[in-house]
């Protein structure tokens with residue numbers, strides 16, 4: 001995944017990097033956390049990765065303190081969502097949490113009837129206090145998060161193939 005940070009107070013920072021997983025900050029459900037570089041107050045992080053998804057039903061999740069979104073460029077439509085704020089993702093390609101929160105997890109369920117190649121884009125923001133950001137995946141339909149069914153999204157999980165995108169593809173920031 002290509003990661004690009006921006007800062008609300010100073011505008012975009014040109015410091016794109018790559019990461020195998022999204023598992024940032026002290027808040028969250030999965031251990032082995034990555035550190036935010038520098039000051040993590042008033043920061044926005046964007047991530048993008050090309051994915052090929054095998055036929056099946058999945059629940060994708062982002063946990064965040066504070067908020068953000070997760071969306072597919074095409075080929076995926078959420079049939080149900082859990083714990084969104086300020087947005088209705090059902091029937092769309094995007095799930096969203098549009099407020100500050102202490103760490104919580106937003107879920108979206110979708111089915112692909114054939115292998116789909118698409119781009120996953122995610123945005124995270126931290127306003128103040130503690131922070132955390134995780135993106136994870138489960139097989140099947142889930143309306144709540146747990147660390148038994150969900151695994152951090154990375155290449156090979158549940159047969160998903162992840163391919164690094166060009167830096168310029170994190171263009172939604």
Ligand SMILES: [Ca+2]
Nearest residue numbers: 028029030033
């Ligand atoms: Ca974590």
Ligand SMILES: [Ca+2]
Nearest residue numbers: 065128129130
């Ligand atoms: Ca916070």
